[in-house]
Amino acid sequence: MNEFGSYFRKRREERRQSDRRFSLRQVATRAGIEPSYLSKVERGEEAPPSERTICALAEDLGEDPDLLLALGGKVSRDLQLAILRxxxxxxxxxxxxxxxxxxxxxxxxxxxxxxxx
Amino acid sequence: MNEFGSYFRKRREERRQSDRRFSLRQVATRAGIEPSYLSKVERGEEAPPSERTICALAEDLGEDPDLLLALGGKVSRDLQLAILRxxxxxxxxxxxxxxxxxxxxxxxxxxxxxxxx
DNA sequence: ACAAATGTGTAGTGTGTACTACACACAACA
DNA sequence: TGTTGTGTGTAGTACACACTACACATTTGT
Structure with missing residues (x-):
């Protein structure tokens, strides 16, 4: 029921084939979170992270933030503000x-x- | 900086002119919250309530939920789900x-x- | 063989959200 | 004049969110 984790893991491991820098630990560190936390998120043991963290992860992996946010069940704040106007x-x-x-x-x-x- | 409270209070007091049932206490009770809480919300001492409560208040007052939610800084969950698809x-x-x-x-x-x- | 790096388990934390419970002073109303 | 209703002040709560800290066993690289 939580697609975020499995999708992200799959993507990360794909990139890892050709670039060792995409280990769970290094990605987590670059995104500014603890590796153990990302581990739990990827396995769906923890809910998807905050918008801020999802965006950091998306940028590191070169993924589309809107897609990743959606998998995390979130609508980015800037879209919300556009609607609220x-x-x-x-x-x-x-x-x-x-x-x-x-x-x-x-x-x-x-x-x-x-x-x- | 929090328009929700003042707008709601204004609207409620307008309706109250012609119908005594729109006292703060009675509205709060019908919406399923404590009067003291609604009092603080209307005066902006507390942040706007949850989506659920905003919708209950909107229905009681005969206001548009989308507008009230927006004043509360929230985008309704069903709109979010439409976007997430x-x-x-x-x-x-x-x-x-x-x-x-x-x-x-x-x-x-x-x-x-x-x-x- | 040994050091470095990796993924994961356990336990705990600070902050925010969304309220409740109860008491109080004041006003209207009958 | 007493009861009923009104708005508000103080204090506190249950829960979820979004993580951290650290230890551990395993795997990888040289």
Whole structure:
């Protein structure tokens, strides 16, 4: 039920194939946490870390923070702040997009990005 | 710096003009919290309550939960879950919409609602 | 063979969140 | 005038979050 740990471990060990610096201990140290803690997190014995720590881990591994945060069940604070600025507007939009299939949302994202607005 | 309390108090006292049942005590009791706690929340001496309690208060007062949650600095869990299902897509969309003015976002919301997708 | 590095087990900690319980003084109301 | 209701002050609590500290056995590198 906690995908964060297993996903992160898998990714870390992949990178480790080609670079010894991606041992659990070294990654933990660079991210500023205790190795024993990361060990428990990777095995799902502990819940996913804080946003701050997840981002540090993501950067070290070269992973997408948004994806890793999502696996940890968290929405990054900056996205939350964007929503909080216009709560009703975003609430309505997100709830409606939730019923649409991926390709529709993707198309929408592209159109917004391409400045059709 | 905490708008939740003052806004809620204002709203509650407005409703109280025409209905004595909207005293602090009665609202608190119906929402399932202690009056002294609501008193502190309204005066900003305590941080805004949990999502659960905010929603109970919103329903009692007939306020929009999303707005009240936003004033409390929170994004409702169901919105978060919608985002977590497609984290990268939503992250990109929200960040881009954040730079656009209200009317542009509003227009987008309307088009999605009207099923142009 | 020996030192260095690795992953993990146990135990404990500080901080924040979200409240409760109870007492008090004051006001309205009947 | 007494009871009922009102807002507020003080004190305290249960629980979860996000870790740390350190020891240990095992594995790896030279």
């Amino acid at each position: 216009r709560p009703q507007l975003f609430a309505q939009l997100i709830r409606e997009l939730n019923d649409l299939p991926d390709h529709a949302v993707l198309r929408l994202v592209r159109e917004v990005r391409d400045g059709a607005w | 497609r984290p990268q897509l939503f992250a990109q969309l929200i960040r881009e919409l954040n730079d656009l003015p209200d009317h542009a976002v509003l227009r987008l919301v309307r088009e999605v609602r009207d099923g142009a997708w």
